[in-house]
Amino acid sequence: MTKKRAFWLSAGFFIALLLIDLAFPFRVNPRYSTLVTASDGTVLHAFLNEEDKWRLYTELDEITPLLRQTILQKEDRYFYYHFGINPVSVGRALAKNLTSGRRTSGASTITMQVVRLLEPRKRTYGSKIIEMLRAMQLEWHYSKDEILQLYLNLIPYGSNVEGIKSASMLYFGKLPQVLSLAEITTLTIIPNRPSSLRLGRKNPYIVQERNKWLRRFEKAALFDPQVIEDALREPLRAERREAPKLAPHLAIRLRKQYPQLPIVRSTLVPTRQTQAEQLTRNYVNRLRSMNIHNAAVVVINNETMNVEAYVGSADFNNPYDGGQVDGVRAVRSPGSTLKPLLYAVGFDKGLITPKTTLNDVPTNFGGFEPENFDRRFNGKVTVEFALANSLNIPAVKVLSDLTPSVLIEYLKKADFQTVKKQSAG
Structure with missing residues (x-):
């Protein structure tokens, strides 16, 4: 074959692949759960995704690096060297399958597994060829790290749990970066084998399978022998846990506000949030005899203006007292909170x-005959006394001298949303 002919064949093959890529684009759009962090x-x-999956x-x-080394050693040692397919x-798989007369080996790379997870097909030789082509296509558009990330986000763990972070949180109660080798x-x-290796149900059997792989890692000199021995002795304490459900009202609010973000980062401080929730519960419990059954709290850092507790x-789980109603955002009568604004407008005018x-x-x-809270009257008072004591009649x-319309205009300028909505309506 002449060099010229080889060139044109290569060029034709490349153009054909390019046309296939344009005609059949690979759409990577996994539906992730929403995670709200502090x-x-x-x-x-954490919320289930649209498909009710974690x-x-x-x-x-x-x-x-520990996670990367382990997953590559087990699944695809040459991941960073091939183009989506390991020839x-x-x-080797083709030879085994032909000599055995049945399908005994699949030779799937991590990239090919990602293709299969994104586009499930029946396991046939035709499907395998499509997977190979799609794997090359995926490699054209994504870096190796991004493909590995996709793989770790999509791998199944049984039931409705997918992705290593989901499994790490729901079975070990921790984030992936703090997992041990075991x-x-x-x-x-x-x-x-997500069906037969059910975490929390078949832990003794899983330990046996885990230790087999740890011994293989030891033979491959992947980790220090002492690290392997420690991992072999480590008990498996995996059990299905509840997903984190702190700050539910804010979490729901942020999820609606940022529906496309898989991770929404809040400014909440965990210790303050926990403390605020406990104080609110205790406060309401003390006031139940006075027919007070609910309360809402927002803690804002005056220096940074960050919301640190919400x-x-x-x-939240009390349906009888409106537990799922967000009291922070609920429309209520402003009452005496308008008095400082009212007097400020009076000063301004x-x-x-x-x-x-x-x-x-x-x-x-x-x-209209208003009364004060204590139903007493104080005669002549100054504005500062009236404000300090929250007197209603002054x-x-x-307001009567100022006219309500003037106050409303000021409130609209101050971006009071409810006032603006009511005025627009």
Whole structure:
């Protein structure tokens, strides 16, 4: 074959692949669960994805060298050297299958497994060829690290659990980057047999299978012998756990606000959040005899303006007292909180000063006769005294002189959303 002919054959093959890539684009769009984290990265709340699966998004920096080494040694040692297909493995598998008369080896690379996870097909030779082509296509568009990340995000762990982060959180109660070698090895063997290797149910059997692979790692001199021995002795404490459910009201709010983000990072401080939730529960319990059954709390750092604790109700799981209603956002009568704003508008308009005297006496304002909280009257008082003691009659007097429409305009300018919505309606 002449060089010219070889060139044109290569060029034709490349153009054909390019046309196939354009005609049949590989769409990588896994539906991830939403994860809400605290300011320090602690997982606060996790949600099922649209398919009712736990598929928590593993970030690149969560793939530790230990995890990378283990998964590659077991699944695809030449992952960083091939183009999506390992020709040597394919040849060896083909020879085995032909000599045995049945399919005994698949030769799937990690890239090919990602293709199969994204586009499930019946296991036939035709499907295998499509997987190979798709694997090469995937390699054209994504880096090796991104493909490995996809693999770790999609591998099955039985039931509705997918991805190593989901398994790590739901079975070990920790993030992938803090898993031990024994735990990582456990999580690398499950995806091959998620039905028969059920974490939490068949732990003794899983330990046997785990230790077989640890011995193989030892023979391959992948890790220090002492590290292997420690891993062999480590008991398996895997059991199905509940997903984190802290700060539920804020988590729901953030999920709605950022529906496309697999990880929503909040500014909450875990210790403050836990403390605020406990204090709110205790406070409401003390006031139940006064027919007070709920409360909401927001803690804001005055220096950074970050929300460090967010409690929408005393008990999210209490349906009788509106536990799932977010009290932070619930529309309620502003009551006396408007008084400082009212007097500020009066100052701005030159209608009053802090030393202006007002009458705190029974007064009829067009059929409305307000009273103070203690049902007492104080006679002549200054504006500053009226505000400090939250007196109602002087406030209504200022509002009457100012007119409600003026106050409403100021509130709209101050971006009071409820006022703006009601005005628009």
